[in-house]
Amino acid sequence: MTLLAFGINHTTAPLAIRERVAFGPDRVIAALRQAHERAGLAEVAILSTCNRTEIYAHGEEDLQRLLQWLIAQTSIELDDLNNCYYCHRDDEAVRHMMKVAGGLDSLVLGEPQILGQMKSAYSVAREAGTLGPVLNGTFQQVFGIAKRVRSETAIGENPVSVAYAAVSLAQQIFSNLKQDTALLIGAGETIELVARHLVEQGIKHLVVANRTLERAQRLATEFGAEAILLADIPEHLHRADIVISSTASQLPLLGKGAVESALKKRKHQPMFMLDIAVPRDIEEEVGELDDVFLYTVDDLHAVIDENRRSRVEAADKAEAIIAEGVSLYQRQLRALDAVDTIKAFRHQAEQLRQIEYERALRQLRSGADPEQVLQQFSRGLTNKLLHAPTTTLKEAGARGRADMIQLAHQLYHLSPDADSVDEQE
Template sequence: MQLLAIGINHHTAPLALRERVAFPLDRIKPALQMLRTAWYPHAADASRDEPRGETLATLPALDGQTAEAAILSTCNRTELYCATDDHAAREHAIGWLSQFHNVPVDELAPHVYALPQSEAVRHAFRVASGLDSMVLGETQILGQLKEAVRTASDAGALGTYLNQLFQRTFAVAKEVRGQTEIGAHSVSMAAAAVRLAQRIFDNVSKQKVLFIGAGEMIELCATHFAAQNPRELVVANRTAERGSKLAERFNGRSMPLADLPSRLHEFDIVVSCTASTLPIIGLGAVESAVKARRHRPMFMIDLAVPRDIESEVGQLEDVFLYTVDDLGSIVREGNAMRQAAVAQAEAIIETRVANFMQWLDARSIVPVIRQLHGHADAMRIAELDRAQKMLARGEDPSAVLEALSVALTNKFMHGPTHALNRAAGDRRDQLVELLPDMFRPTEGRYGGHR
């Protein structure tokens, strides 16, 4: 079984491309099912007869193997984590990603990274530890990765390999944060948004702030902006109840999302992060707002992927529009304070990668061990059956036990003895060196010391 991490992120692809391959949460489970048939195209015919709603775990296994997968989709990355025997998994995954999102392969492929085996393990560890984030040491990505794993588990897409990978990934992230200062002086996207607002407005406390959405990122932003005691804090959300609850936490107010076009001009600062697949704030609405504000500056932050605010808005005078990528330069200012911890964190990760690869290597011989056990058990059953028949005929139990032990010993020794007799040269020397270790009694067993 081969491990593979494949995807695009803020290092390799611009926002315009990342938002085109982002996965809405409600599409991840069906996407995982489709991805499995991309690895095993001939599984599609077999799976057509399955009832709707079947998961990866219930789809027909091919050649005794079932692919494992998880999808991590955030504003900064879309990644597929895979465990499969498909040797063309990279090409199948890129092709599937292209087809799923209707993005031409030649447009997508140059931005894709494909990391096999230990590179995939190292990447997962670094992502969870915050070393691969736009904000070095940030903690939000760990929660997002855990959610991705829960979703994959609910879809039946996880198995022995990815389960083990992710459990160790979470343990490594905990170890890195506990033993280093990678999270010290951390600058989150939310904190960076406040810092940028302070560059545009001398005093945020005099400004009216509107938050569009009520998810985790908006909650973090509201927490940071509320600490500046803005003149007014308002939350607009599709679900009125959720928006009201969030607003109440910060002594703010809520408003219906439908009122946004008519009330947009009231706000000096607008922070948006929803799960909408289409922009919810268009150029026309902002033009009207700017006119109503008599050209007083408006600061807008679009943290959504895909974007909530049409990109053309950024060309308007008196409007300062920033996206996730634009915040990158702001958050990098705080990175210098955390660089000292990076080397220590990387050392921890390298040790844990080596440990995981040892486990993975050990897994590769499991089929051989099972075969040996099966062969030995078959011999044991055959000789036990013969011994029981001898006892049933009334033969002396001591003689029966002696015959049983001799027969088992001869059968177990036949293979190694035959191999030695047939071997020659270096092959025989290797067997002579290995066989004593293979047949040395384990301490505490077979008459050894207890």
């Protein structure tokens, strides 16, 4: 059985590929159960964000079967997938998961949101019933190490998230946000962070659009914004100088025609549009329009690079913590192996004891001398317990396996000058 961390991310695949392998929240539970049944994975969890889709699994390794399942679940083709996927196994899978949870593998080094996203992936897998003892224990180790990375290094200080980078990019187009209106599409954690950063920069007016008005109103209340439904966006789009979108929609929400209409109403005043969603919320063709500055999550690299340079030292310390975490994970796995062996050893000893006990009980019931029965019981139990190791040690001696002889001394705490005992079998 193998532990796997399989996936694609922002370093291996462009947005056009990543959005074809994304799993929306409404699809994950069904996908997990199908992976369990059709890909032959004993345990499985799926992490799907704007920058990565990863499958964490434990089971008999059958990479081709996993690839075929993923192709069947998504719109990607095998050639495209072969060019961008990675697959880590066992210790390296654990190391990768720890780096992801700690923010070391993110587009934004130290990204604070990813740990919450991984915890959500864990919770969904539990709900789907596709977690078992191996993945459950692995996730607990991963979360513990990620917490240490956050608390023992400076990687999380003054975090520069994708949301922060989005607002920084907007400021390169509109230097004075105090005169601007921003339309935020979605009401998840990323949009909430975007709203917070925009308010901190003094944005003049915020409009939050969401599929359900209740969630939009929650953000609107917190940040003094206006709440609308997604269906109302065409009526309000012309008011927006800045549009930032991050939803889980599987289809685009804004097309070229709607944006053209908004530009006419604005008399072609420029619009900054940032699509953080994967799959994309804004049609790619919108970028062809004059007076529209359309960016995707992949365009945030320049802003992110500054953050990355400032966190290299913290990342080095985080890597050391992760190395400790992997070593601890290895020790615990070895300890689990030992536990299984000890259980088997004790079970075998108990079976032998029971056989001798029942024999002694029969003799007592037939009127045999109790002292004689006890002697036979103790001698018989000793012989049965020692028969297998004695035979194995004789064979080891004949083969010159001094290491096994020494191991026996360690296991049974034997003294080199111990008195010999006559073997009775």
